[in-house]
Amino acid sequence: NAGVMQNPRHLVRRRGQEARLRCSPMKGHSHVYWYRQLPEEGLKFMVYLQKENIIDESGMPKERFSAEFPKEGPSILRIQQVVRGDSAAYFCASSPPRGRTEAFFGQGTRLTVV
Amino acid sequence: AQSVSQHNHHVILSEAASLELGCNYSYGGTVNLFWYVQYPGQHLQLLLKYFSGDPLVKGIKGFEAEFIKSKFSFNLRKPSVQWSDTAEYFCAVNGPNFGNEKLTFGTGTRLTIIP
Numbered sequence: 001n002a003g004v005m006q007n008p009r010h011l012v013r014r015r016g017q018e019a020r021l022r023c024s025p026m027k028g029h030s031h032v033y034w035y036r037q038l039p040e041e042g043l044k045f046m047v048y049l050q051k052e053n054i055i056d057e058s059g060m061p062k063e064r065f066s067a068e069f070p071k072e073g074p075s076i077l078r079i080q081q082v083v084r085g086d087s088a089a090y091f092c093a094s095s096p097p098r099g100r101t102e103a104f105f106g107q108g109t110r111l112t113v114v
Numbered sequence: 115a116q117s118v119s120q121h122n123h124h125v126i127l128s129e130a131a132s133l134e135l136g137c138n139y140s141y142g143g144t145v146n147l148f149w150y151v152q153y154p155g156q157h158l159q160l161l162l163k164y165f166s167g168d169p170l171v172k173g174i175k176g177f178e179a180e181f182i183k184s185k186f187s188f189n190l191r192k193p194s195v196q197w198s199d200t201a202e203y204f205c206a207v208n209g210p211n212f213g214n215e216k217l218t219f220g221t222g223t224r225l226t227i228i229p
Contacts, residue, residue: 003157033216042120042204042221043158056216091158095215102148103217105158 004029004094004106005074012112019079019086021109025094032075033103034067037089049075050097082113116141118207120220127195128228135190135223137179137205145209147188148217149179152202161203164188175199200227 005024013019025032030051035043048056049069060067064082069075079086089110093103117140127133139145146165150158162173169181179190188205202224206217 031215035217035219040221042118042219043206043217045216045218048216056214059216093158093217102160102163104160105150107157 004092004104006090006092006106006109008109009107010110010112012114013082014114015083016081019082019111019113021077021079021090021092021111023075023077023092023094023106025075025092026104028096029094029104030097031095031103032069033093033095034075034077035091035093037091037108039088043091046077079111082111084113087111087113116207116218118205118218118220120203120205120223122223123221124224124226126226126228129197130194133190133192133195133199133225135203135205135225137188137190137220139186139188139207139218141186143210145207147179147181148206148208149173149177149188149190150204150206152204152222154201158204161190195225195227197227197229199225201225 007022032049034046037043045059047060047067064080066078089108091108092106095103119138121136148163149161151161152158161177162171164171164181171179177192181188202222204222205220208217
């Protein structure tokens, strides 16, 4: 059973470009979470999705950021018109549909904006 | 806003020393508690978790943690550390007062073990 897969591992974008980060949850998991880790800080929750639904986006910046988890395919975190302050590690986690259980994390995507 | 505090930012120990990393959360009520470890260049892995029952929780690699409800604490312990324990350790909480499923993390503790 493959773990949570994130790609790319490293992404370099120039200011103003778009960044697309992908996350494939573990098999059988229908809940996906995105977290951001800024330098010298802990992980901060961004958004929680289930298939085709955004459940909680209270941690998402109001502008330029969006997330989706379509019926087929990976979850996508999209950052439009990136700025230097978006440089961070972005982690995806997944969990199964029911029961109290831990979230399983991917290896993260390190975004660098130049 | 609910928060999780890890007071030790960087801990340096010699091999075989005992370890205790502090974790406190800001609000009572029903909580689920986790310790994750991130080895250099790798993803976060679960060390141990507490949902209910015995407040002393055993995890992988000889780690344990004790939930003390009256102190809002969930400190991580290991009696004898190894060089391979060098990593970053994150305490996390979720539950009804923390936004349900989403995790609230502490800022992490970087542990360096000197051979």
